[in-house]
Amino acid sequence: MKNKKQRRSLMAGILIGSAILLSGCGTDKIFVNEEDAYKIVNLSDRELENDKYYVKTGADFNVVYRPNGTASAKTQMQSDSRLFWTMEDDSLIPTLYKNEVIAYQSENTQLTDITLERFKDIGYSIGLYGGVMSSDGYIDYNIQSQIVENCSAYDILYNAPSKQIRLATINDEPVTDDMLDSSGTIKGLDQNGTYDIGFYSGTKYMTATMSADVHFYQSYEISQIEKAGTTKNGYLVIPMPEDAKSGYYMMNGSGLYRYYAFEKNTENVETVDMNEPFYETEEEKIAAYSQQYMVSVQTKTTNVAFNMEYDTEEYEDDEIKCILVSPDGTTYNLVPQNGTASIELAEVIAGRWTINVLPKDLIVKDIKAESTAATADSSTETKSFYIGEDDENIQFYAQYEGEGDVWGIVENESGESQELDVDTQNHELTTTYSYLAAGTYTMTIYHYKDTKIGEMGYQVDTDNEEHEIITIGD
Structure with missing residues (x-):
């Protein structure tokens, strides 16, 4: 039988061992008491x-x-x-x-x-994230990569028959897209609340009670x-x-x-509201962490391609994001691939279009918007004009013969384009710049074989000069 001194030594050894176990691997501090681990x-x-x-x-x-x-x-x-x-x-x-x-x-x-x-x-939510709503009405998760370890959901689902989990009901209510946050977590749950979850693990239907014990x-x-x-x-x-x-x-x-x-x-x-937005609009939010380029579209235009050329040395394609924002705030994603990110839209509205490029230090080689309305059996006529100094009320024009379809654009050095209006009675295409910055402008005319393009040029738009222009609003 051990004496008192030996028992005290043994007890001290147990206490020291417990402190070491609580310290964990790679932590900065050793905690004597377990509750101190969360202080x-x-x-x-x-x-x-x-x-x-x-x-x-x-x-x-x-x-x-x-x-x-x-x-x-x-x-x-x-x-x-x-x-x-x-x-x-x-x-x-x-x-x-x-x-x-x-x-x-x-x-x-x-x-x-x-x-x-x-x-x-x-x-708070059950410990699942990155879920997507399937076309047949379930919320899909992969338990190998979309679950928080050591939470209630993990204890139940990780040893389920399949790693593919499809949530079907929450408290006997069918899941809907409105239940899913943009992060793929289930939203609207109470902190540490318990919920009856119906789900498929592979083809097997199961039910379990899970706790909303994870703070996201x-x-x-x-x-x-x-x-x-x-x-x-x-x-x-x-x-x-x-x-x-x-x-x-x-x-x-x-x-x-x-x-x-x-x-x-x-x-x-x-x-305190910890989620009060700093940026008033989505456009402001994107602009804070991206480089921005502007493309001005003067009139409603069909079949327009937006293209961004970038350097491929520093970043992989999956690290690059290019977001196009229309004048009414609609956003589109240009798909980066091998040095070019592009998107083609069937119709673009008039106004200022913004192209946001990330990362902010990505080297951008070129940004442009161009008409893609030309088809395989159409022809093109192109002519460039150098404007030596800034000017006003300059009209670009092209004359044509024939009754076939004809259309075209005028593009500046920055890739900003303006669509030519077609006057079928006078057989002429025209567009006017109320202010024309010095530089090179390229006119491109698309037409079929039953139409012949004549003179292409520019002149002062005297009709526009004869009237006072009043702009209301922006």
């Missing part, structure tokens, strides 16, 4: 590590927290599929208030072009901070932008922190 650790400036970001509150420093998720690295491109998720570890997200700073220690003396990615709090954060907005400030304290400081909204942020792909756009203890944090 933020305050550090001093002597404990800072290089190339990490810390919320500085008074003399304390809290390292930003990187939860599990699909937002695996710094990005210049906002994407609804970029997610973080938390469970008990939600408490490890540190809080920053207005007029406090992020601290960054490094061997480098400067930090510039800082990317600030904001995340939307999309609430979704990439929301991208902005830039020009540079960090220097101090004599051995670290750089990065203040939040003056007009930043309250919300969840990640700096340069480091980790999450919670930001309140007011000083500590001046407002009730429980009533």
